[in-house]
Amino acid sequence: MSSVAYSGRTNPVVLHTHLTAAPRGAVGDKAAAHTAITESFVAALTVVGKQIKALEAQISTQLARHADRHIFTSLPRSGQVRAARLLAEIGDCRAKFPTAEALICLAGTAPSTRQSGKSRVVGFRWACDKQLRDAVCDFAGDSIKANPWAANLYWQARQRGHDHPHAVRVLARARITVIWHCWHDGVAYDPTKHRALQRLINQDQQAVG
Structure with missing residues (x-):
């Protein structure tokens, strides 16, 4: 079951207006360039995220050994x-x-x-x-x-x-x-x-x- 759901507090008409008024996404060569940049950012952040988890694990290990x-x-x-x-x-x-x-x-x-x-x-x-x-x-x-x-x-x-x-x-x-x-x-x-x-x-x- 998805963790994202519609709460019902906002009128569907308002939601529809927001969706139709949203700016259109990039297309063509511009879209391809933005896609490549986004993928690069995601790859970099994935590596950083893994390093953060590794450091947190090391910190927890060192902390567990301390008398205080x-x-x-x-x-x-x-x-x-x-x-x-x-x-x-x-x-x-x-x-x-x-x-x-x-x-x-x-x-x-x-x-x-x-x-x-x-x-x-x-x-x-x-x-x-x-x-x-x-x-x-x-x-x-x-x-x-x-x-x-x-x-x-x-x-x-x-x-x-x-x-x-x-x-x-x-x-x-x-x-x-x-x-x-x-x-x-x-x-x-x-x-x-x-x-x-x-x-x-x-x-x-x-x-x-």
């Missing part, structure tokens, strides 16, 4: 590649980040405060490990889809007037604190032990009840 794999793969929507990226950027030297704030600052998710006399400005932190920041923000932004606590923090930041990148950094800062504790304790992330998440779930349940 259970920590990073337990994070919501981390998968294999994202977990490996977080592990690669954070590393496994606990002494490098004795506090969560040390990791937060290196990742550039903590605001930078500059003061001169009576003037105090809080702004974007430019001096940081940009690869680490990109990794934690990528994870944090996607975790919104799988974790109500993450979604709540993100939308609270948006309601305060922050744009999407800023709101993701706010969430990433909180996410790093959770990751740091799991990392230093050597334990996988357990949502049932995440007190802020459980409080939010209980509040939602009480509101429904």
